[in-house]
Amino acid sequence: MTTLPEGFTILAIETSCDETAAAVVRGGRTILSNVVASQMDMHSRYGGVVPEVASRQHIISLVPVVREALAALPGGWADIHAVAATHGPGLSGALLTGLNAAKAIAWQRGLPFVGVNHLESHIYASWLDVDDGVTKQPGDKVTDLTPSPRHPLTPSPPHLVTPSPPHLVTPSPPEFPLVALVVSGGHTLLALLRGHGDYTILGQTRDDAVGEAFDKVARILGLGYPGGPAIQQVAQSAQPPVGVLPRAWLRDSYDFSFSGLKTAVLHKVQERQDRQDRLPKVDVKAKAGRPVLGSQPPPVPSPPPPLDAAWVAQMAYAFQESVVDVLSTKTVDAARQHGATAIILAGGVAANTRLRSELSRRAAVPVRFPPIALCTDNAAMVAAAAFYRFAAGAQSGWDLDVTPNLKLGMS
Numbered sequence: 414m415t416t417l418p419e420g421f422t423i424l425a426i427e428t429s430c431d432e433t434a435a436a437v438v439r440g441g442r443t444i445l446s447n448v449v450a451s452q453m454d455m456h457s458r459y460g461g462v463v464p465e466v467a468s469r470q471h472i473i474s475l476v477p478v479v480r481e482a483l484a485a486l487p488g489g490w491a492d493i494h495a496v497a498a499t500h501g502p503g504l505s506g507a508l509l510t511g512l513n514a515a516k517a518i519a520w521q522r523g524l525p526f527v528g529v530n531h532l533e534s535h536i537y538a539s540w541l542d543v544d545d546g547v548t549k550q551p552g553d554k555v556t557d558l559t560p561s562p563r564h565p566l567t568p569s570p571p572h573l574v575t576p577s578p579p580h581l582v583t584p585s586p587p588e589f590p591l592v593a594l595v596v597s598g599g600h601t602l603l604a605l606l607r608g609h610g611d612y613t614i615l616g617q618t619r620d621d622a623v624g625e626a627f628d629k630v631a632r633i634l635g636l637g638y639p640g641g642p643a644i645q646q647v648a649q650s651a652q653p654p655v656g657v658l659p660r661a662w663l664r665d666s667y668d669f670s671f672s673g674l675k676t677a678v679l680h681k682v683q684e685r686q687d688r689q690d691r692l693p694k695v696d697v698k699a700k701a702g703r704p705v706l707g708s709q710p711p712p713v714p715s716p717p718p719p720l721d722a723a724w725v726a727q728m729a730y731a732f733q734e735s736v737v738d739v740l741s742t743k744t745v746d747a748a749r750q751h752g753a754t755a756i757i758l759a760g761g762v763a764a765n766t767r768l769r770s771e772l773s774r775r776a777a778v779p780v781r782f783p784p785i786a787l788c789t790d791n792a793a794m795v796a797a798a799a800f801y802r803f804a805a806g807a808q809s810g811w812d813l814d815v816t817p818n819l820k821l822g823m824s
Contacts, residue, residue, distance in 0.1 A: 414609065414801075414804050414805050415804055415805075415806065416804070417440075417441075417800065417803060417804050419439075419440050420439060420440065420494075421439070421440060421441075421494050421495070421800065421803070422437060422438070422439045422440075422445070422486075422492055422493055422494050422495075423437070423438055423439075423441075423493070423494065423495045423496070423497055423796040423799050423800060423803075424436075424437055424479075424482065424483070424493045424495075424496050424497070424515075424518070424796075425437075425438065425496075425497040425498065425515075425529075425792040425793070425795035425796035425799055426475070426479070426496075426497070426498040426499070426511040426512075426514060426515045426792055426795070427498070427499050427511060427531075427534070427790055427791060427792040427794075427795045428471045428475070428498075428499065428503075428507050428508060428510050428511030428512075429499045429501075429502070429503025429504065429507060429508055429511075429531045429790060430462060430467065430503055430504055430507060430598075430599075430790060431451070431452040431453065431455075431456055431462045431467045431470075431507070431790075432449050432450065432451055432452065432789065432790040432791070433449070433450040433452075433470070433471050433474035433475055433478050433511075434447070434448065434449045434450070434478065434790060434791050434792035434795075435448050435475075435478045435479045435481070435482035435792050436448065436482055436791065436792035436793040436795070436796050437482050437483065437485055437486060437493070437796070438541070438793055438796035438797060438800070440800070441540065441796070441797055441800030441801065441804075442540055442541055442542040442586070442797065442800075443542050444541060444542065444543070444793050445485045445486065446481070446482040446483075446484070446485035446486075447482070447787075447791055447792060447793040448478050448481045448482045448792075449478075449789075449790070449791050449792075450474040450477075450478050452466075452467060452470050453639065455470065456638070457637065457638050457639070459638075460628075460632060460637075460638045461628065461638060462504070464504045464505075464506055464507065465506065467504060467506070467507050468504070468506035468507050468509075468510060471507055471510040471511065472510055475510060475511065475514055479514075479518075482792070490522060493522070493524065494524065494525075495519075495524055495525045495526070495527070495799070495803055496515050496516075496518050496519040496522075496524050496525070496526045496527075497515065497526070497527050497528070497529050497795055497796060497798075497799030497802075498511050498512045498514070498515030498516070498526075498528060498529065498795065499511060499512070499528070499529055499530075499531045499534065499795055500512050500528035500529070500530075500809075500813055500814070500815050500816060500819070501528075501530065501531060501815055501816030501817055501818070501819030502530075502531055502532065502599070502600075502816065502817055502818055502819040502820075503531055503599075503815075503817060504817065505815055505817045508815035508817065509815050512528065512813070512814075512815055516811055516813070520811060525803065525808050526808065526809055526811075527799050527802045527803060527807055527808055527809045528809045528813045529795050529798045529799050529802065530798070530819055530821060530822075530823065531790075531795075531819070532595055532600060532602075532819075532820075532821040533612075533798045533821060534794040534795045534797070534798045535595055535597065535759040535760045535788075535794060536593045536595065536604075536606070536757055536759045536798075537794050537797035537798040537801070538759060538783040538787045538788070538791075538793070538794040538797065539587055539757045539759065539781045539782065539783055540586050540587065540797045541783065541787065541793055541794065541797050543783060543784055543787065587754070587755050587757060587781055588754050588755070589606055589607055589608050589754070590605060590606060590607050590751060590752060590753050590754060591605075591606040591753050591754060591755055591756070591757055592604070592605055592606070592615070592744065592747050592748040592751060592753040592755075592756050592757070593606055593756075593757040593758075593759055594740060594744045594756065594757070594758050594759070594763075594772075595759045595760045595821070596622075596623045596624065596740065596758075596759070596760045596761070596762035596763060596768075597622065597623075597624045597760035597761040597762055598622060598624030598625055598628065598639075598761055598762075599622050599624065599625065600617075600618075600622050600760065601617060601618040601622045601623045601624075601669050601671075602614060602615075602616065602617035602618070602821065603615040603616045603617070603667050603743065603744060603747050604821055604822075605747070605751050605753070606757075609801040609804075609805065610801070610802070610805060610822075612821050612822040613822075614820075614821060614822070615667040615747050615751075616666060616667025616668040616669065616743065616747075617668060617669065618668070618669045618670065618671065619663070619668050619669065619670045620670055620671065620672035621670075621671040621672050621675060622671075623669070623671055623736060623740065623762050624640075624641060624760075624761055624762050625671075626671035626672075626674065626675050626736070627639075627640040627641040627644055627736075627762070628640035628641070629675050630644065630674075630675055630678050630729075630732050631643045631644050633675075633678055633679050633682055634647075634678070634682065634720065634725050634728060634729060635719075635720060635725070636725070636729070641761065641762055641764070641765060642764075644729045644732065644733055645733065645765055645766065645767065647725060647726050647729040648726060648729040648730040648732075648733045648767070650726045651723075651726040651727045651729065651730035652723075652726075654726075654727050654730040654731065654734075655727055656727065656731055657731055657734070657735070658674060658677050658678065658681075658731045658732055658734075658735045659673060659674060659677055659735065660674075660735050660738055660739050661673050661674065661739065662739065667743050667746075667747055669739065669740070669743070671736065674732065674735055674736070678728060678732055681728060682720065682728070685720060685724060686718055686720070733765075733767055734767075736768075737765075737767050737768050737771050737772075738771075740768060740772070741768070741771045741772045741775050742775075744756060744772060744776075745772070745775045745776050745777070748776065748777075748778055749777065753778055754778060754779075755778050755779045755780070755781055756772065756776055756778060756779070756780045756781065757781050757782070758772060758780060758781070758782040759782070759783075759788070760788065761788055761789045761790070762788075763782050763783070763788040764785040764788040764789065769782055
């Protein structure tokens with residue numbers, strides 16, 4: 414591992430799913446710009462991400478997003494020393510857009526280029542120089558991690574998120590060995606990090622990713638998309654929360670399973686609707702004295718009765734508690750067994766405040782997690798991961814292709 418100059422500045426591009434992102438990061442930690450064009454409103458009408466729509470939108474958004482990111486540099490392109498982009502895992506069409514754009518930029522400007530693993534990028538979000546609650550020590554009171562006025566992360570212009578320049582307070586980077594819990598819409602895994610690029614998978618999901626389970630359960634409960642924020646918000650109003658849902662512990666393993674939990678919620682909903690459907694109903698036509706003809710068409714099945722809001726809140730609470738309990742227990746056990754100096758919480762589901770709070774409460778070592786705006790897909794985390802790849806002497810060839818099923822620890 415070589416030592417790169419402090420001013421080594423990377424332009425990174427991220428298009429693995431439905432966010433078009435570009436960032437400029439200096440020294441692997443200092444965010445100069447981090448611009449994200451979200452497609453969430455576009456995909457919410459479908460209840461999930463439509464790959465073809467996402468790819469087309471990346472093509473439309475990429476140029477203005479890169480320009481916005483470069484606007485933070487007084488020297489523009491002259492201040493960029495290298496280019497990086499996500500090449501997997503993710504949606505193949507979406508990945509192709511960002512990867513080919515980054516390779517074209519690097520080739521045209523004669524800059525070194527490296528492809529980055531998306532999962533690795535989420536972990537490296539904890540290396541970025543952000544002091545808004547980035548580290549919680551054991552026993553610390555968990556504070557609100559929403560962006561502060563000193564560090565605004567509000568959209569400007571619409572759908573573009575640009576963090577402010579560097580801060581005065583610089584938390585130290587994590588020290589190895591570390592245990593990382595990566596939780597997102599497509600991935601759930603525990604990994605042991607012994608050094609930069611040195612990963613061992615301790616456990617992963619055997620079926621649904623945790624973010625996928627949140628989305629499916631939110632759909633079952635009629636809460637819409639995306640499911641994570643919707644369930645978290647509704648669960649907070651559960652008064653009083655009653656009942657528990659099963660936990661798939663998978664003993665003697667750090668693996669996870671959420672398919673059974675999702676099915677348990679579905680059965681609870683069906684039982685609730687069946688019970689409501691059996692309530693006596695008034696036959697309006699019969700009461701009005703309307704004649705019943707001898708040959709009537711078969712009755713159209715009526716939609717299931719709506720679920721009452723209080724019961725939905727209780728079910729959302731029970732589901733979230735089941736997920737948080739399993740994730741926290743296994744992560745804390747893994748950190749203890751492997752002598753980790755800290756736990757890194759990464760990925761889109763790392764924005765869940767209940768998971769942050771409970772993991773911090775249980776852990777005997779510090780729990781590090783980025784601000785909520787850096788949990789979801791962004792390009793600053795790609796630049797942070799790329800910095801340590803360049804420091805290790807890694808560069809990618811122009812023939813680098815996308816790898817939709819890329820695993821952590823693979824180039």
